[in-house]
Amino acid sequence: MARYQTSGILRGRERGQRRPEHLTERRSKPPIVELRQASKVYAGGHVALERVSLRVDRGEFVFLVGPTGCGKSTLIKLLIRELEPTEGEVLIAGKDIATLSNDRIPYLRRRIGTVFQDFKLLPSRTVYDNVAYALQVIGAARSEIRTKVPDALRLVGLADKTKNYPDQLSGGEQQRLSVARAFVNHPPLLLADEPTGNLDPATSVGIMQTLYRINKTGTTVVVVTHDREMVDKMRRRVIGLDAGRVVRDQAAGLYSDEESTREFAARLRDELGVEDERY
Numbered sequence: 001m002a003r004y005q006t007s008g009i010l011r012g013r014e015r016g017q018r019r020p021e022h023l024t025e026r027r028s029k030p031p032i033v034e035l036r037q038a039s040k041v042y043a044g045g046h047v048a049l050e051r052v053s054l055r056v057d058r059g060e061f062v063f064l065v066g067p068t069g070c071g072k073s074t075l076i077k078l079l080i081r082e083l084e085p086t087e088g089e090v091l092i093a094g095k096d097i098a099t100l101s102n103d104r105i106p107y108l109r110r111r112i113g114t115v116f117q118d119f120k121l122l123p124s125r126t127v128y129d130n131v132a133y134a135l136q137v138i139g140a141a142r143s144e145i146r147t148k149v150p151d152a153l154r155l156v157g158l159a160d161k162t163k164n165y166p167d168q169l170s171g172g173e174q175q176r177l178s179v180a181r182a183f184v185n186h187p188p189l190l191l192a193d194e195p196t197g198n199l200d201p202a203t204s205v206g207i208m209q210t211l212y213r214i215n216k217t218g219t220t221v222v223v224v225t226h227d228r229e230m231v232d233k234m235r236r237r238v239i240g241l242d243a244g245r246v247v248r249d250q251a252a253g254l255y256s257d258e259e260s261t262r263e264f265a266a267r268l269r270d271e272l273g274v275e276d277e278r279y
Contacts, residue, residue, distance in 0.1 A: 030094030031055040032189050032220045033079060038088035040074050040244075048074040050244040051088065056222060058188065061215045063231050064224045065255055066241035072224045075241070076193050079222075080112055081105050093188065110138050113182030113190040113219075117197045119174045121166040127153065127177055128162040134181045152184040156210050172203035176210055183214050190214060192223045196230065204230060228255040 033056035040049040049071045056062055064072050077083040078090050081097050089096050097108060122130050131149045140148075153159045156176040166174055175195060182190055192211060196204035208223075208230050215221045225231060231238060231254065238253030239246060248257055 029058065030091070032058045032060075032093055033222070034089075034091040034094075035075075035078075036089040036091070038078065038085045038090055040071075040078065040083060041086045047244050049078075049085075052241075052244070052246055054239060054246055054249065056220060058220055059215070059218055061212065061221045061234075061236045062223070063234075063236055063238045063253075063255075064222060064241065065226070065231060065238060066247075068226075070241040071244040072241055073193060074244075076114075076191055076222075076224060079189075079191060080109055080114060110185065111187050111189065113185070113187040115175070115178050115182045115190065115192040115195050117194040119166075119178045121174060121177060121181075123166050125165070126162065127158055127164050127166070127169070130166070130177060131181045131184050134184050138185065140185075148184050148186075152180040155183070155213060156180045157206075170203075171199055172206055175199060175203075175207055179207070179210055179214070183219065186217070187219060189220045189222070192221065192225075194224055194226065196225065196227050201229065208234065231255040 033054075035052050035054050037051045037053055038049060039047070039051055041047050052071075052075070064075065066072055074083065078085060079092065081090075081100065084090075084098055090098065092108065092112070100108060122133060125133065128149055131152055132145050135145045135148060150159065150162075153162060156179050158173060158176055158180065161169065161173065166177065169177065179192075179195070182192075190211070195211070196207050199207065204227060208227075211221050211223065212234070235252045235254075238248065238250050238255070240248035240253075240257070250257070
């Protein structure tokens with residue numbers, strides 16, 4: 001009965017979501033992430049996501065942007081099956097994860113690296129052991145751990161901090177450590193939920209550079225962010241959410257698709273090397 005009531009809530013809301021062109025292209029392999037008309041309605045009738053359809057291909061780097069409360073975090077939770085959609089499908093590498101039994105969910109999450117804004121490090125373990133733990137819990141061999149942990153720490157620039165503890169690191173170093181832990185098992189998909197939210201601009205650049213390097217190894221990276229400057233600099237694919245709907249999907253987008261005439265003129269002068277005649 002609740003299912004039909006939910007459907008009524010969703011039908012009652014305004015339609016008009018555009019289907020981006022890339023959703024209609026044929027691919028030889030299924031996308032690493034796919035949502036098909038996925039909706040999430042919380043108890044009380046709050047619609048967090050409404051009929052969201054999107055695809056993220058293997059090897060892509062994607063920014064997920066939008067105002068607070070637009071559904072970004074809900075979408076991330078759907079991808080790791082912390083939540084289930086009220087309607088629609090959520091597929092990872094072509095598999096509808098709603099069909100997974102509860103004892104298979106940990107195996108799904110082992111294939112998805114997750115970076116959180118608050119780091120979620122183990123304070124009583126060293127830098128090395130924090131990263132090694134991610135392999136130990138999946139039963140990796142000691143030889144594999146001895147190889148993969150140093151490689152991950154080198155990638156994020158913490159090779160000289162192996163014996164330090166988290167409270168001996170700066171905020172940026174702690175976030176890089178959380179990135180290393182998420183990537184050490186070389187997952188095909190890495191999700192980063194506001195990875196620079198608590199960091200200063202200079203440190204944020206370093207975190208994004210690290211995520212970019214990880215993406216260049218072949219891992220698909222999806223970043224939830226409010227960091228306008230970083231999104232505008234990197235010019236990667238941008239998916240915009242608003243009120244639970246996809247309102248924008250651009251291949252090399254900006255944080256906002258709204259650009260004033262003055263901003264456009266300034267950018268054009270800069271690109272053409274033309275000085276402003278007013279000065």
